[in-house]
Amino acid sequence: MISPAGLARRAAPVLACIGLLAMWQAASLALKNDSFPTAIEAIRAIPDILGDKESLINILASLRRMAIGFGIAVSVSIPLGLLMGRSRAVAAFFNPLLMVIYPVPKAALMPIIMLWLGVGDVTKTLVIFLGVSLPVIYHSFEGAKAVEEKMLWSGAAMGLSPAQRLVRIVLPAALPEILTGCRTGLVLALITMITSEMIARQSGAGNILFNALDMGQYDTVFAMIIIVGAMGICLDAIFERVRARLVRWSEPQFDMPLSFS
Amino acid sequence: MKVVPSRSSEWVRPVTPQKPASAIIEIESVSQVFQTSARKDHVALSDISLAIDEGAFVSILGPSGCGKSTLLYVVGGFVSPTSGSAKIRGRTIMGPGPDRGPVFQEFALFPWKTVLGNVMYGPRQQGVRTTEAEAQSRALIEMVGLKGYENFYPKELSGGMKQRVALARTLAYHPEVLLMDEPFGALDAHTRTRLQNDLLNIWERDRKTVLFVTHSVDEAVFLSDKVVMMSKSPGRIREVIDIDLPRPRRRSELLLDPRYQKYVVDIERMFDETDPVGSPS
Ligand SMILES: Nc1ncnc2c1ncn2[C@@H]1O[C@H](COP(=O)(O)OP(=O)(O)OP(=O)(O)O)[C@@H](O)[C@H]1O
Numbered sequence: 401m402i403s404p405a406g407l408a409r410r411a412a413p414v415l416a417c418i419g420l421l422a423m424w425q426a427a428s429l430a431l432k433n434d435s436f437p438t439a440i441e442a443i444r445a446i447p448d449i450l451g452d453k454e455s456l457i458n459i460l461a462s463l464r465r466m467a468i469g470f471g472i473a474v475s476v477s478i479p480l481g482l483l484m485g486r487s488r489a490v491a492a493f494f495n496p497l498l499m500v501i502y503p504v505p506k507a508a509l510m511p512i513i514m515l516w517l518g519v520g521d522v523t524k525t526l527v528i529f530l531g532v533s534l535p536v537i538y539h540s541f542e543g544a545k546a547v548e549e550k551m552l553w554s555g556a557a558m559g560l561s562p563a564q565r566l567v568r569i570v571l572p573a574a575l576p577e578i579l580t581g582c583r584t585g586l587v588l589a590l591i592t593m594i595t596s597e598m599i600a601r602q603s604g605a606g607n608i609l610f611n612a613l614d615m616g617q618y619d620t621v622f623a624m625i626i627i628v629g630a631m632g633i634c635l636d637a638i639f640e641r642v643r644a645r646l647v648r649w650s651e652p653q654f655d656m657p658l659s660f661s
Numbered sequence: 662m663k664v665v666p667s668r669s670s671e672w673v674r675p676v677t678p679q680k681p682a683s684a685i686i687e688i689e690s691v692s693q694v695f696q697t698s699a700r701k702d703h704v705a706l707s708d709i710s711l712a713i714d715e716g717a718f719v720s721i722l723g724p725s726g727c728g729k730s731t732l733l734y735v736v737g738g739f740v741s742p743t744s745g746s747a748k749i750r751g752r753t754i755m756g757p758g759p760d761r762g763p764v765f766q767e768f769a770l771f772p773w774k775t776v777l778g779n780v781m782y783g784p785r786q787q788g789v790r791t792t793e794a795e796a797q798s799r800a801l802i803e804m805v806g807l808k809g810y811e812n813f814y815p816k817e818l819s820g821g822m823k824q825r826v827a828l829a830r831t832l833a834y835h836p837e838v839l840l841m842d843e844p845f846g847a848l849d850a851h852t853r854t855r856l857q858n859d860l861l862n863i864w865e866r867d868r869k870t871v872l873f874v875t876h877s878v879d880e881a882v883f884l885s886d887k888v889v890m891m892s893k894s895p896g897r898i899r900e901v902i903d904i905d906l907p908r909p910r911r912r913s914e915l916l917l918d919p920r921y922q923k924y925v926v927d928i929e930r931m932f933d934e935t936d937p938v939g940s941p942s
């Protein structure tokens with residue numbers, strides 16, 4: 401049995417989407433602008449894109465780069481962040497470096513990276529990697545720093561070595577915070593994925609979008625925006641499910657304020 | 662070491678089981694100075710010397726902030742003293758080890774582990790087989806009165822329940838020396854009494870060495886062989902009082918025992934002198 405309040409909570413995102421589409425439809429009908437197709441026209445173009453083999457290969461290539469970039473970023477950033485949180489020396493070494501990289505838009509680095517590594521997968525994956533790394537490092541760092549000292553002492557008294565304490569106490573204790581960082585990282589991965597394909601036009605979802613723009617196929621442009629948006633919402637929802645399962649032991653203070661699921 | 666004549670000489674000492682009188686822990690002129698932002702060089706411990714016999718139950722009593730926890734951390738090897746040293750069986754304590762089991766004032770349970778997972782953690786780390794560790798841990802959980810809560814997470818427990826899990830978790834890996842920091846401080850009177858009895862039973866059976874920090878005078882007298890009175894600013898040992906009461910101790914008998922009552926009254930008076938009400942801290 402779902403309570404009325406629960407039902408409302410579940411229906412809310414759907415209603416919000418419908419509302420948004422209705423406003424779009426109305427605005428587009430009112431403006432009658434060629435470069436602003438109606439919502440219905442855009443939605444009608446979606447099956448064409450998803451039915452086209454070429455487009456599908458492009459989208460899948462995008463997702464693959466995103467998965468690889470995200471995966472490598474997470475597996476490097478979590479250990480680094482945890483080490484920084486527990487060792488003053490490591491933090492002192494990496495902090496200035498990260499502070500310089502942090503405010504630079506990762507896409508702005510792309511021309512340089514392209515110069516070195518070309519316009520292929522490596523460049524785009526590297527940009528995604530850079531985009532994801534910083535929030536994951538930051539949250540892992542904060543999470544590791546906040547681990548209660550007595551918890552580590554308890555582990556030490558049981559005979560855990562410093563390395564074991566990092567993996568078996570700091571990592572799980574900081575997990576809620578780490579996953580918050582990963583979630584931000586996931587959204588950033590999607591953004592940098594599209595941006596990188598916009599700059600290095602060769603393949604990918606971003607490439608379809610901007611090619612259509614060049615050719616004035618505005619319904620395809622908007623259809624791609626819907627597809628990318630939907631991908632973001634789905635990925636985030638799946639991630640949120642996984643996250644909630646992994647940290648059901650944690651205090652509610654770690655709960656996310658914003659969620660699409 | 663400042664040895665104060667035992668007050669027990671006033672009473673005829675009943676025959677109690679003799680225990681080996683060799684010191685397992687020796688604290689030798691330990692001082693601990695903290696650099697704080699507000700007060701420069703705060704002396705938390707000043708020249709503390711104390712020997713703890715193997716199998717003895719020793720309580721540390723003193724006003725809040727006199728350095729009881731700090732002293733326990735030094736013995737645990739969690740902090741190294743500014744000067745002086747602590748030894749276990751003649752070896753200088755350089756760090757934590759499974760021979761000394763802490764029960765912290767703040768519980769410090771692993772929140773991602775269930776009650777059972779927390780209690781099993783130590784034995785598993787020590788290489789005990791899972792089935793065996795689980796059986797032992799379940800027995801301990803039952804002993805601390807948490808049967809039925811094995812699969813609860815710490816966030817689902819009350820403060821007193823967490824404290825009991827913390828006790829079981831430390832007992833589970835059989836440390837030679839228990840370092841207990843106000844383990845019953847957060848409990849209601851009834852549970853507190855029950856756990857005091859349980860702790861005494863365990864202690865009378867295993868004769869583990871216990872270093873027990875408490876605020877409560879009657880808890881200290883009821884449990885201990887020796888009560889170490891501390892005073893604060895700087896933290897010093899004021900007096901060491903031997904508690905010569907027969908064992909096994911039964912609470913119902915002890916409360917009516919005039920010797921017990923005299924210890925409590927004497928120590929309470931001493932406590933008042935150490936930490937007069939309204940004194941600046
Ligand atoms: N890490 C630290 N840095 C600075 N000062 C500290 C630190 N730890 C303890 N102190 C100071 O040392 C003194 C003794 O602290 P401690 O925690 O040992 O007291 P306590 O006797 O256990 O008190 P309570 O009974 O309230 O637990 C206090 O005045 C405290 O402010």
Ligand SMILES: [Mg+2]
Nearest residue numbers: 729730766842
């Ligand atoms: Mg304390």
